[in-house]
Amino acid sequence: MNTITDVIEPGLLQRFTEIVGGANALRPEEAGERYLSEPRDLFHGRTALVLRPGSVEEVARIVALAAESRTPIVPQGGNTGLVGGQQPRSTREILVNLSRLDKIREIDRAGRTMTVDAGAVLQTIHEAAEAEGMFFPLSLGSKGSCQIGGNLSSNAGGTGALAYGTARDLCLGIEAVLPDGSMLNGLRRLKKDNRGYDLRHLLIGAEGTLGIITGAVLKLFPAPAGREVAYAGLRSAEDMLALLAIAERHAGMHLTAFEFLPRIGMEMTLKHTDGVRDPMADPHDWYVLLEVTSHRSVEEASETMEAVLTKAFEAGIVEDAAIAQSRRQADDFWRMREEMSWAQKPEGGSIKHDVSVPVASIPQFLAEAGEAVLSAVPGARPVPFGHLGDGNIHYNVSQPIGADKPEFLARYDEVNDLVHAVVRRFDGSFSAEHGIGVLKADELARTKAGPEYEAMRAIKRALDPYEIMNPGKVIKI
Ligand SMILES: Cc1cc2nc3c(=O)[nH]c(=O)nc-3n(C[C@H](O)[C@H](O)[C@H](O)COP(=O)(O)OP(=O)(O)OC[C@H]3O[C@@H](n4cnc5c(N)ncnc54)[C@H](O)[C@@H]3O)c2cc1C
Secondary structure (H helix, E strand, O other), X not given: OOOHHHOOOHHHHHHHHHHHOHHHEEOHHHHHHHHHOOOOXXXXXXXOEXXXXXXXXHHHHHXXXXXXXXXXXXXXXXXXXXXXXXXXXXXXXEEEEOOOOOOEEEEEOOOOEEEEEOOOEHHHHHHHHHHOOEEOOOOOOOOOOOXXXXXXXXXXXXXXXXXXXXXXXXXXXXXXXXXXXXXXEEOOOXXXXXXXXXXXXXXXXXXXXXXXXXXXXXXXXXXXXXXXXXXXEEOOXXXXXXXXXXXXXXHHHHEEEEEEEEHHHHHHHHHHOOOOOOOOOOOOOEEEEEEEEEOOOXXXXXXXXXXXXXXXXXXXXXXXXXXOOOXXXXXXXXHHHHOHHHHOHHHOOEEOOEEEOOHHHHHHHHHHHHHHHHHHOOOOEEEEEEEHHHOEEEEEEEOOOOOOHHHHHOOHHHHHHHHHHHHHHOOOEOXXXXXXXXXXXXXXXXXXXXXXXXXXXXXHHHHOOOOOEOOOOOOOO
């Protein structure tokens, strides 16, 4: 039976419900999987109520009431986050889902900006930019469901970060409701604005712990005239690094993606994904997906890709390569990379990591992490892949063939500790782009202790003294 401390009394629930109207206030039993499960099945949400506000004003009223009544609230966007930050954890918490705030508010062609609601889906933003002959470079495998508010709150990285930076680099202005219900009206389009502390950068990457983002001004770029996508097959991680150096030298700013995949990941994707094909005739130990773009012409993109691959062949780095011959084939090449996360699911348990190390250390990191994992769990199958150009590796480990899934997953923390110890040896990060959420909050407290963590706590206490905004996520106060 619930005690007085773990439920919200009915009168208060009614007041929250009235803000959004009955049709947009869901009881937990009505909310179901869509709101209360998450992609990795690691967390199962518990909540008193799911609210779906339809305007910024409704968000502000919800937060003001939460502040007044000291009710914890959890912001949720597309619910694709991989660290549990968007999941409420008790029947004392209210989930605030932003999906109904999904408008593209304005496109400024001359200034190349787009002003959007926080609940706008990333794919919709891409399409709106494209319709105006421009492009928004943030791109993730989850782009069909994730929302810009979630992207900014998690400072998402993705495949465009190599050339254009992370979500933080792509945002000029933020509108948000702060934990006391007041509005931060920062929808500015200025590239230069040094009027004191930039609160935009506090809210970006805060994972909903410092306020609810309701709108943003995004930077747009001219759409490239030409795009070339290719796969290269290589024999070692050292060769992938050498290829990166050649690509950077010959393509410069035209190199817009440099992703890597291991053969085992390629095989899992081929086995478990409909409609994908091996891009090359023979298998290779490692694959790199390169993308080169040109704002000048199709020919320039094509010549640049040719130059990169020719140099790499001449240097004996690349075993084989395939250049996409059409837009459709280019999309298929990308699909192969993007499906890799899902293709590990049918292979049983998978212990995940989202780490970064200095780019030059990647080969040694892969060797040492592999050694550490296999000596603890013989037969485990590392599937490291990701954003090589950013030093960001999704060091996933699939269970040994035929192993018991719960038994393997029971070793999640142990395997994480082993891999993260290797990351520390290279002065890397145990959270490159997915954030901290609840999954990594203990590790952050343990490893960032000292003045940096204390400064983070002081900021949290100053803005959210009653800890109503996504409590227990990221930072422990
Ligand atoms: C197949 C797949 C591929 C992925 N690839 C990448 C990748 O390449 N790079 C990468 O960085 N991530 C990746 N992710 C993770 C995830 O998609 C990103 O973290 C994404 O930015 C989350 O957006 P969302 O709208 O789903 O946010 P949610 O999952 O709903 O929320 C994420 C966090 O942000 C907070 N939040 C959400 N909306 C708001 C708001 N409006 N105001 C304040 N706080 C808010 C939540 O409380 C939570 O802490 C991937 C996920 C999947 C499933």
